[in-house]
Structures are given as structure tokens and as C-alpha cells.
Amino acid sequence: xxxxxxxxxxxxxxxxxxxxxxxxxxxxxxxxxxxxxxxxxxxxxxxxxxxxxxxxxxxxxxxxxxxxxxxxxxxxxxxxxxxxxxxxxxxxxxxxxxxxxxxxxxxxxxxxxxxxxxxxxxxxxxxxxxxxxxxxxxxxxxxxxxxxxxxxxxxxxxxxxxxxxxxxxxxxxxxxxxxxxxxxxxxxxxxxxxxxxxxxxxxxxxxxxxxxxxxxxxxxxxxxxxxxxxxxxxxxxxxxxxxxxxxxxxxxxxxxxxxxxxxxxxxxxxxxxxxxxxxx
Ligand code: PAF
Numbered sequence: 001x002x003x004x005x006x007x008x009x010x011x012x013x014x015x016x017x018x019x020x021x022x023x024x025x026x027x028x029x030x031x032x033x034x035x036x037x038x039x040x041x042x043x044x045x046x047x048x049x050x051x052x053x054x055x056x057x058x059x060x061x062x063x064x065x066x067x068x069x070x071x072x073x074x075x076x077x078x079x080x081x082x083x084x085x086x087x088x089x090x091x092x093x094x095x096x097x098x099x100x101x102x103x104x105x106x107x108x109x110x111x112x113x114x115x116x117x118x119x120x121x122x123x124x125x126x127x128x129x130x131x132x133x134x135x136x137x138x139x140x141x142x143x144x145x146x147x148x149x150x151x152x153x154x155x156x157x158x159x160x161x162x163x164x165x166x167x168x169x170x171x172x173x174x175x176x177x178x179x180x181x182x183x184x185x186x187x188x189x190x191x192x193x194x195x196x197x198x199x200x201x202x203x204x205x206x207x208x209x210x211x212x213x214x215x216x217x218x219x220x221x222x223x224x225x226x227x228x229x230x231x232x233x234x235x236x237x238x239x240x241x242x243x244x245x246x247x248x249x250x251x252x253x254x255x256x257x258x259x260x261x262x263x264x265x266x267x268x269x270x271x272x273x274x275x276x277x278x279x280x
Pocket of ligand 1: 028029030056058061130133134152155
């Protein structure tokens with residue numbers, strides 16, 4: 001695996017691959033790779049000749065009181081996992097390389113409407129940071145396809161919209177969420193949970209499953225169902241941010257029994273914010 005931290009080397013490698021006619025898949029990450037990330041690499045591998053992974057803990061998507069400084073960084077384990085999954089290149093830019101004039105001076109990309117809902121309402125600037133860095137990384141790598149986890153459902157919808165709005169010739173693949181045996185969606189932030197919180201955490205997914213069952217049984221009072229789920233989360237020890245039964249495409253609150261739906265949820269356990277979702 002080629003490990004690169006500068007743009008000239010990255011471009012030279014990509015040029016060689018393109019000359020040989022290779023299809024290139026891209027998996028952007030912030031490192032601390034777990035089985036969910038490695039599943040993205042596997043999917044990318046199955047769809048293209050060469051797979052580029054990036055590891056960049058993107059300061060632009062962290063709020064002032066969020067965990068940028070403490071975000072887990074495990075480069076050795078990440079490289080070992082990527083070797084095992086036969087990634088072809090790892091790109092590890094520095095913040096100086098991505099934002100040479102600093103964050104305040106950086107041109108940004110913002111996807112309106114989709115980016116304002118759900119997590120966007122609770123984490124101002126977060127999705128601007130995500131779409132800006134992903135757009136930049138897309139321009140640097142110029143992949144044919146890019147893989148993102150469905151666990152970050154709103155992020156995936158925003159990237160899909162950005163690619164359409166900016167006419168980027170990249171196919172976006174959404175990959176099914178990897179879960180622990182007890183149902184907890186894999187996330188780098190699970191590592192922040194205490195042993196007791198880790199026992200409570202799967203309740204988030206269980207509550208989503210119960211909602212799905214209630215809707216399948218014909219309960220279409222979505223706002224009442226959301227309220228009930230919030231109360232269940234609080235009773236389990238979470239501080240809920242939101243549980244929203246939404247349209248799968250617009251992500252606006254669902255009102256029609258016939259529209260394709262997804263339940264989106266975010267809740268805090270102690271200081272750790274967990275998100276999850278379930279497509280109906
Ligand atoms: O999902 C993530 O890990 C990040 O939001 C991403 C897409 C790598 C952008 O920094």
C-alpha cells in the first residue's frame with residue numbers, strides 16, 4: 001500500500017493508474033478504523049481496480065466544544081487494517097495542506113435544506129465542514145466512485161446532493177451499517193463510552209426497531225411515535241437530541257403513509273453523542 005501525505009505524490013500515482021485504465025474508488029475517513037470502515041474498503045475493492053483511503057481528522061466539521069483534540073487517532077492499527085483489506089493507497093494530508101489559509105479564510109461548500117435538518121440543527125457548521133472537505137478530497141483524488149456508510153445517513157444524503165448540484169462525475173455508494181452483536185452501530189465514538197454506558201447504548205437501536213414494528217403494524221401517528229421514542233430514550237438514560245421519522249430522500253418529517261421513510265435519531269449518553277437510523 002502506498003502511504004502518501006502530499007499532493008504531488010498522490011497525483012503521480014493516480015496518473016499512472018489512470019494511464020493503465022484503472023477505475024478508482026475512494027473511501028474518505030477520519031481514521032480510528034473499525035469494521036464499518038473496513039467494510040467500506042471491501043465494497044470499494046469489489047467495485048473498482050484501485051482503492052484510495054484518506055485519513056484526515058477534519059477540524060472544519062467539529063464545533064467549538066466538540067472532541068477535535070481528543071478524537072481517537074490510531075495510525076498504526078489503521079494501516080494494519082488497510083493492509084489486511086488490500087487498500088492500494090492511503091492519503092494522510094495535514095490540516096495545513098487541506099486548509100493552507102486557515103479555516104476562517106477557506107472557501108466552503110454548503111448543501112442548503114438537507115444540511116439544516118436533524119444533526120444540522122444541533123451542530124451548526126458541521127455539514128458545511130463535511131461537504132467542504134469531501135469536495136476538496138474528491139477534487140484531489142478524482143475517483144470514479146466513493147463509498148460512505150449509511151450510519152451517517154444525513155451525511156450520505158448531503159454528499160449525494162452535493163455531487164448532483166456541483167456536477168461531480170462520481171458515483172456515490174451507500175454501504176449498510178455494521179453493528180456489534182447487540183445491535184449497537186459501530187462508531188469511533190463508541191470508544192468514549194464507559195462500561196455501563198456501553199451496556200445501555202444498544203437501547204438506541206432497540207427503540208428504532210420498536211418504532212419500525214409499530215409503523216409496520218399500521219400506526220401512522222408519526223409525531224406521537226417520535227415523542228414516545230424520546231421518552232423511552234430518556235428512561236433508558238440517554239439525553240435525546242431527536243428522533244425523527246423522515247422521508248428517505250428529502251429527510252423532511254414524514255406525514256404520508258406511502259412515502260419511503262427512515263427513522264433518524266441522535267442521543268447523548270453522558271458526553272458521547274450517538275446517532276443511528278433505520279430505513280423502513
Ligand atoms: O464520516 C466521516 O468520517 C467524515 O465525516 C468524513 C466523510 C470522512 C469527512 O471528514
